Amino acid sequence: MEGKTSRRAGLRAPSGPSLGSNRDSTRQHNLSTVLGLVHTTTGISRAQLTRATGLNRSTIAALVGELVQLGLVRESDLDQTQQHGRPSIMIQPSPDALALAINPDVDAVSVALVGLGGRIVNPVRFHTVRAPSAAEVVNIVSAVYTGMRTSLPAGQRIVGAGLAVPGLVDPADGTVIEAPQLEWREQPLTAQLAAALDLPVTAANDAVVGARAQAAFGAGRGVPDFVYVYGGASGIGGGLISGGRLLHGAAGFAGQLGHTLVRTGGAECACGSTGCLESEVTREELIRTAALPPGQADDLEEVVLAKLRDEPESGELWDVVTRQAQQLGIGLKSVVNHLNPSMIVLGGFLRILALAAPDVLDATLRAGGARGPREDVSIELAPLGDDPILIGAAELAFEPLIADPAGFLRGRREAGPVRDHAEEPAQPA
Ligand SMILES: [Zn+2]
Incomplete structure (x- = not known):
């Protein structure tokens, strides 16, 4: 897949080949x-x-x-x-080269080490009672990273970190321009993490990195035209792969599928508009309707599917799931008409809608019947949980290593001896 050209905070330019070499x-x-x-x-x-x-x-x-x-x-x-x-x-x-993957969300901060080959080693999901501030994310990640480093077998090393953010990230310097559900604006989180961890850190939108993971290791492997749509606690985002390339757009913000209009005059969206896909189709509404106790949001899919099996089809949960599946279908219809993908990969809580109401989703997506892009598009599901996001975040960190393996490692060595974080307590920000 095509590489991003983002500058990496904290990363020294690898010493490349000399001129004419x-x-x-x-x-x-x-x-x-x-x-x-x-x-x-x-x-x-x-x-x-x-x-x-x-x-x-x-x-x-x-x-x-x-x-x-x-x-x-x-x-x-x-x-x-x-x-x-x-x-x-x-x-x-080799199991020795690892990347640190970081994904803050409204109710948790996920951190994991990921090996080359997209292998998640030890994921930690640190639950928070409310949306964490950027400073809290730095503290949580520093503490978790310290623990991870301490227990790292000899010979294993962490080459860098990738940060997946539920919001807009400036591809130039990794600044989080806006993450509405986290109430973040203009947060230099990437640079703060790079300083706190003493690692090169690269950031991107969570759904975009999820698409990268699907392209490298998942349902989208070898598929030149597909769309990954991810629904999380913070809303809905997308990654668009066209002709084998990730579409960035003019400023790197392509794929904001959550703000596709699906209902005129609908619910207010955090973006300031109304009737957006992510204001109509929400994880929060599913949690509320399924009466999930606090702290059990990770079991949402299992609980909703079990409740639907027992509930008559006229019940409230069926109503909500059916309506959300329909709104998702309307949103996907626009995407499919614009991009003509051969596959849509649904991740996060959107899996629930495809599993519970596949006919509704399918009928809405294909309504109209005219021959064209909607006829042959298939719907696939990404793996459960936040694995695709963490694997995609690690891809951000591995990218410069894979682009120039010897040069990158030489650059890291020349960046000076790596401080032993195992002996340092996490500093409060
Ligand atoms: Zn919106």
Whole structure:
């Protein structure tokens, strides 16, 4: 997938190849290609690498050797699935390179270490009684990170952090321009985290990073045109993949699907408008109608689906789910007509609407019947929970490493000895 061009707070420019050094830049490109393939396939044989890159066997062996030296991949058992020829050595992401993934929301701050290959190591969901301030997020993340570092096995290192925000993020410097549900405006959270953690930190919108995770590891892998729509406590956002590229828009804010008009004169939205998709289709209303006790929002899907099985179809919960599924269908119809994706991937609480009322969602989306983009679009579900968001946030941190593996690690070393946070208490902001 196409890389973002955002500046990374706290990240020193990797010392790239010197001018005219074509061999170095070819080598950097090849290392990047091989590491990228190992990362997204989470295990690939040398023979498959040779075929996928068009490079010869000895070049692949040398590149893999360098990535092993850098601690980014490891060679393991022979690939026994090969039908013909000699079994080939499997190359897998090393468990030693980790990214810190951070996702603040209105009722929790999620933090996890994620390995290359999109493997979540130890997720922590820190519940908060109200929406955390940016300063509180820095404190919570610092404390969790300190604990994580302390228990990190020898040899493992954290190469950077990715921050997924339920709001608008300035791609130039990672400033959170606005996160209405968190009541944040102009928060330099990315720079504050970079300073507190002593790590390069890259930030982006949560739904956009979710789309990246789906493109790299999920339902959208190998699908050039799809839309990821994510519903969380903070509202609804989207990531648009068209022709294999993530659409950024002029200022990097493309994908604000939550503010698609679905009902004229509808409920007031935090954006100042009315009848937006995210003011009509809310997780809050589902929680309220399903009478979920406080602190159990993580079980929403399970509870709602169980209650619907027991409730007559005339019940209040059915009414709410049906209406929300219909409004979601109206919103998706516009998206599909604009972008003609082959697939829509629904994540977060939007899964509930697709699981509980698939016919309503489908009928609304395809209403009209004319031949065109809505005819063939499929609806898929992202995995439950915030895994796609955390994996996508980690992708932000891995991106510069994968673009120039040797240069990035050299740059990190030259940035000075890494402070041992294990011995430092988290500083209150
Ligand atoms: Zn709105």
